[in-house]
Amino acid sequence: xxxxxxxxxxxxxxxxxxxxxxxxxxxxxxxxxxxxxxxxxxxxxxxxxxxxxxxxxxxxxxxxxxxxxxxxxxxxxxxxxxxxxxxxxxxxxxxxxxxxxxxxxxxxxxxxxxxxxxxxxxxxxxxxxxxxxxxxxxxxxxxxxxxxxxxxxxxxxxxxxxxxxxxxxxxxxxxxxxxxxxxxxxxxxxxxxxxxxxxxxxxxxxxxxxxxxxxxxxxxxxxxxxxxxxxxxxxxxxxxxxxxxxxxxxxxxxxxxxxxxxxxxxxxxxxxxxxxxxxxxxxxxxxxxxxxxxxxxx
Numbered sequence: 277x278x279x280x281x282x283x284x285x286x287x288x289x290x291x292x293x294x295x296x297x298x299x300x301x302x303x304x305x306x307x308x309x310x311x312x313x314x315x316x317x318x319x320x321x322x323x324x325x326x327x328x329x330x331x332x333x334x335x336x337x338x339x340x341x342x343x344x345x346x347x348x349x350x351x352x353x354x355x356x357x358x359x360x361x362x363x364x365x366x367x368x369x370x371x372x373x374x375x376x377x378x379x380x381x382x383x384x385x386x387x388x389x390x391x392x393x394x395x396x397x398x399x400x401x402x403x404x405x406x407x408x409x410x411x412x413x414x415x416x417x418x419x420x421x422x423x424x425x426x427x428x429x430x431x432x433x434x435x436x437x438x439x440x441x442x443x444x445x446x447x448x449x450x451x452x453x454x455x456x457x458x459x460x461x462x463x464x465x466x467x468x469x470x471x472x473x474x475x476x477x478x479x480x481x482x483x484x485x486x487x488x489x490x491x492x493x494x495x496x497x498x499x500x501x502x503x504x505x506x507x508x509x510x511x512x513x514x515x516x517x518x519x520x521x522x523x524x525x526x527x528x529x530x531x532x533x534x535x536x537x538x539x540x541x542x543x544x545x546x547x548x549x550x551x552x553x554x555x556x557x558x559x560x561x562x563x564x565x566x567x568x569x570x571x572x573x574x
Contacts, residue, residue, distance in 0.1 A: 325547075330348050331346065333568040334471070334572070336479065345467065346466060347466045352470070358477070359446075362435065362483060363431060366482070376404065379406070387450050393415055393418050406418040414500050414516075447463050456520040456522045501529075516528055524545070525545045525558055527543050528544075537573070545564070
């Protein structure tokens with residue numbers, strides 16, 4: 277498989293002496309381990325792909341952390357859907373709604389990439405089914421329905437602030453929120469902000485255990501993951517992807533190992549070109565995940 281061979285080449289290259297130091301700042305929790313191999317590897321990926329790569333990754337067991345452009349703004353794209361679903365679960369936990377509540381899917385609800393909801397036009401779907409569609413298939417009409425339930429895009433921003441994420445903001449609906457125009461602060465986050473936000477809702481006490489487990493179960497069944505294919509077969513992920521213009525391609529979540537390992541991975545990429553039509557690059561996200569996986573377990 278070509279993707280795997282590229283992965284092995286990249287990891288092998290990261291273990292050799294580095295060349296052409298990248299100008300970007302990195303941080304690794306253990307100061308006794310060298311920064312240069314990982315720095316050169318990600319820097320070379322950026323040069324090769326003419327891309328910006330944002331990373332915030334932590335081994336939750338050892339505390340080892342890798343950050344690259346961790347506070348650089350990137351478009352949230354569909355990664356907002358995890359926050360929206362978590363807020364719905366929080367409201368259910370508080371008795372403000374029930375996951376069995378139903379809404380009717382109207383023809384006007386449909387927007388591009390709505391594979392689940394388009395099959396239910398004129399029918400009803402439960403809030404649980406909408407959460408599942410948004411998280412597992414990145415269904416955009418389902419995402420908009422979740423936004424309606426939590427008070428619109430500002431509901432995501434408010435939820436982010438409530439869990440300690442002071443940076444993420446959502447301003448628009450699907451699919452306009454994916455415009456990702458360089459320099460536009462709307463609908464943006466940083467790898468560090470959203471990474472720590474996902475950590476809070478998937479491993480912290482933001483949600484009670486039943487709701488936290490439900491969110492994790494939904495996300496473990498994600499069908500769009502760019503990270504899962506490059507991990508060993510005995511690993512699992514609870515992650516959410518996102519994509520938009522300017523080759524914006526994201527994957528954020530937690531990878532779970534067979535021995536109880538937990539790796540927080542927030543990977544956000546975009547083209548360095550001023551061209552909204554550059555295609556998304558999920559393979560690049562997978563390559564970055566391979567490097568982070570090796571580095572966090574070293």
